[in-house]
Structures are given as C-alpha cells and as structure tokens.
Amino acid sequence: MAVLKDMFKEEIERLIKMEKFYKDKISALPKGSIIFKKRRNKKYPYLVYRDGSKVVTDYLRLDKNDFKKLQLELSKRKKYLKLLKEIQKDLKSFGNTNNE
Numbered sequence: 001m002a003v004l005k006d007m008f009k010e011e012i013e014r015l016i017k018m019e020k021f022y023k024d025k026i027s028a029l030p031k032g033s034i035i036f037k038k039r040r041n042k043k044y045p046y047l048v049y050r051d052g053s054k055v056v057t058d059y060l061r062l063d064k065n066d067f068k069k070l071q072l073e074l075s076k077r078k079k080y081l082k083l084l085k086e087i088q089k090d091l092k093s094f095g096n097t098n099n100e
Helices: 002-028 064-099
Strands: 031-039 042-051 054-059
Touching: 002 064, 031 064
Parallel strands: none
Antiparallel strands: 031 042, 042 054
16 A cells, blocks of 8 residues: 555656646747738738736737747647646646545
C-alpha cells in the first residue's frame, strides 16, 4: 500500500510541475484570435482578445513573416491551454482519490 501512495504522490508532483510549466508558457504567448474585416473590397487582419470584461480589437500591421509567426504563437497557446485543462482535470481526480 505504501508503494501505491508513493506512486500517487510522485504523479501529483509531476502534474503540479507540468501545470506550472504550461502556465508559464501560456503567459509568455499572445492571447486572442485573428479575424479579418472587409473594408472597401480589401481584407484587413485584426487581433481580438478580452481585457477583463471588455473585448479589444487591434489592427495588425505585420508583414507576412510576422503574421505567420503570430498565427503559430496563437495556435501554440491554444494547444497549451488544452493540455493545461487536461492536467488540471487529472489533478482534480487525484484530489478526489485522496479524499476517499
């Protein structure tokens, strides 16, 4: 039984470290999503994100390389958020197991 408790403890510690790792990564990346607005038959890119309860829309004045880089960073953030939610779900399930 002691071996099982040690395994649970190690897994919880690993999940906590991974949670911190992903939170740090997420905070370093830009948030929001890119939308295009049409003005006089031309499409212009905008970055849309929340600042508290307010929705902010910023016009993107980027060349193609910077635009691609921004898209990649936004997709990484989305991926990290998904992984973070899975880790938090696992931590919650371990918390319920410890209470029983």
